[in-house]
Amino acid sequence: MRLAVVGGIAAGTSAAAKAKRVSKSSEIAIFEAGRFVSVGACGMPYRLSGDIKDPMKLVVRTKEDFEKSGIKVFLGYRVVDIDISKGLLEAVGPEGRINYQFDKLILATGATARKLGVPNEDLEGIFNLKSLEDLLSIENFMAQNEVRDIVVVGSGFIGLEVIDAFVKRGFNVTSVDIVTSVPPNFDEDVVEIVPSLLDSHGVRRIWGVSVIEFLGDGKVKGCRLSNGEELKADMVIVSVGFRPNVELAQKIGLELSVNNSIRVNEYMETSIEGVYACGDCTHSYSAVTGEPIYLPLGSLANRHGRVAGTNAVAGNRVKMPKIAGSSVFKLFNLGFARTGFVEKELKARNIDYDKVLIKARDKAHYYPTAGDIIVKLMWEKSTGRLLGGEIVGPVEAVKRIDVIGAVICLGGTVEDLARVDMAYSPPFSPVWDPVTVAANQALRD
């Protein structure tokens, strides 16, 4: 059995490693077009902030590590063609063109950072932050240029993490976004604090406008906004989402699904038998509605990979569970977490929901490090089934989102959530945990 894995960042390496553990006798090869394999890309903002001393710490396992466990890694090899009927792929890399014969195929081709599509976006000093190569380019640029003013376009969780990082290092940071409530995948009433949080850290906000062109000559010098303003910038980070890399998938005729990601079933198998997909190039299924949802998250990529890896070598044995879609990030001294669907996503789906938003303290009121926390819950009106949750509060306190996520994954109701006797001690929570307070209020109890 020969298994070819196309892409070796998170999902691909996870798939390959799992496949090897499940079937030691299989021959497994990873083709990774970039310079690095097995990258913890979510850590990159913490390298920009200076928290991580050596960027190579973000490489979880090296090519040599994989080869020691019997997995071949073709590093720097881009797969340019695949013939499914012959089980043959063609890749181009440092030592030329190679062909590889496979019985099973896993596509872990990832996603590409979206561009703004405005003039001069190719000026030096304008970066995305998706790959380790991006990170090294940014570091290289910053070492060779005098950078003081940084513009971050987009304020999803990566944009905000990057803002946090550059503020920590003392740069002048401006946040530009076309939306006016940030981050855009949270409900407005939950993230009302973000503007003052950014203000208090000296971040200039220009929201509700778009970048219409970049300015500069070779190197970026600034950008022009839709409100007419010209903004000085020594460097720009564009962080406005991802699109799945599906060129190869389309070439071999795979069906696509939500957000143009590769369609998979619950076994992570594509529309062609024996061909699997995992990670940012494909989708998950929602535990709330069962629908396919596109969430390019590192945690899901790794889960996908294990399922695809197992099934590719052992037959369709394990299912990818439906997901709550929980995610979390840190901005300065606050954490932001969400799970399931937030209110605006429920509205867009015409789901008949009810909601509650409570403000509380994350620890006992007399405990010195207690801070404000917001918990919002959404549930199905007719059944009480939990549909989503959002938490904003002191950094680690928001990880209790996973309790809400667990109840969603198990198909529970807001009453089930209220029943959970959360652990209490003054350094951890008030006697009524904020999650319980929200659930009780949902029950009007």
Next chain:
Amino acid sequence: MRLAVVGGIAAGTSAAAKAKRVSKSSEIAIFEAGRFVSVGACGMPYRLSGDIKDPMKLVVRTKEDFEKSGIKVFLGYRVVDIDISKGLLEAVGPEGRINYQFDKLILATGATARKLGVPNEDLEGIFNLKSLEDLLSIENFMAQNEVRDIVVVGSGFIGLEVIDAFVKRGFNVTSVDIVTSVPPNFDEDVVEIVPSLLDSHGVRRIWGVSVIEFLGDGKVKGCRLSNGEELKADMVIVSVGFRPNVELAQKIGLELSVNNSIRVNEYMETSIEGVYACGDCTHSYSAVTGEPIYLPLGSLANRHGRVAGTNAVAGNRVKMPKIAGSSVFKLFNLGFARTGFVEKELKARNIDYDKVLIKARDKAHYYPTAGDIIVKLMWEKSTGRLLGGEIVGPVEAVKRIDVIGAVICLGGTVEDLARVDMAYSPPFSPVWDPVTVAANQALRD
């Protein structure tokens, strides 16, 4: 409708406040024998540590607060007799003897700290830490005496919190316990780190011995141990558990249950109709086995109180949910959390369980504040049903015990737990949350 509530610390005040909200027209009276009503007793160690500047912060609501919301508080009144058939109670307090006519009765008589039962335990300078009065006595003693050497007898969570507090304030602290694995309600393999943790904070440990007598003349000077050693002590805190206060309950003929606590059904109603009990004087029911379990925790007392309060004034309308029994405490830089039954409790019940213990990091390996974390899971061998969990690690990281507790409360399996897509970002967890790692390992996946 007249409701009498005997006891006004946590459960009693919670019951009274809830009853008033449910039935505004009811006349509700709280009888509290002590000097304070509505005390957040779990905060007392954080007053001893100096974290809380004013001990009165531990009073959540005052007598005046209650009276403003229409609840009478008889402060300093001890209920000495109850005639159920006549609906009459007799209490003795600052202004003498009073009688109170009631339709419904709630007993929230709490628990008393256990004594060691050794000679000279009544010497000045030997304290329990159960009530706010205890705390003020300790503070008063420390203000009037030169205290340098403190012996803490018992090392359950309160004993350890007290040790943490006194170490923080620079005292010489010795921990004495009859057991050799601490805290005793955790499995030994989970808390192996505690000895070195105490050692590194300069706490002397004398475990596996008991105190056979206290030494001193009026004031405590030390104690003699079962190993023959004499230990110097300027002050002693005895923290060796609680026994429910059931004198009144027995007087009126209520049945008792586990640990001699007042027997209640799922409505928190005792063996006599119309008489309810809540808090440390009564028990809960386990979500794992359905059995009555005695857990004198502040979080449960408040839950009990709301149920008893509602049902007393509105008929048996709400049920006290079965509990996972989750609890948590902090010792120096580590948190300790448990839920369900730990291994030794499952053994004692002859339950056919399986288990896993994993060691991981609580955050991404490259994140600067990442620390070691242990997660242990127990599940039913035949069904996979989750039975219990223990977590030890960086303080706030252990609050993820609630995810395990939630799955237990919902009757889920270890596979259900593995399926929960936990929120990930480097400052919060590794890409595979330690809880998921443990659950995956349980499934040998």
